[in-house]
Amino acid sequence: MNSRNPSVAKARTEFADLPTTARVSIIVAAAVEVTSKIAAWVDLYRRPADKVRGPKWAWAAAQLINGFGPAAYWSFGRK
Structure with a gap:
């Protein structure tokens, strides 16, 4: 954040702020x-390897x- 320009918005939201x-x-x-x-x-x-498509x-x-x-493996x- 640019400390010289207060109009610059905070670009990053903290998890606790959500x-x-x-x-x-x-x-x-x-x-x-x-x-x-x-x-x-x-x-x-x-x-077993013979029950899996590919290596x-x-x-x-x-x-x-x-x-x-995970979705690709299960599908x-x-x-």
């Missing part, structure tokens, strides 16, 4: 994301892509 509904939504979304990644990794670890290491790495990785990765 409304309660927004904070709860962010926390729930993060929890769902982490849970889906862990569930996909556990399923991938337990599932298991690639699906494990794909879980690092937020939102897309397309399993035979």
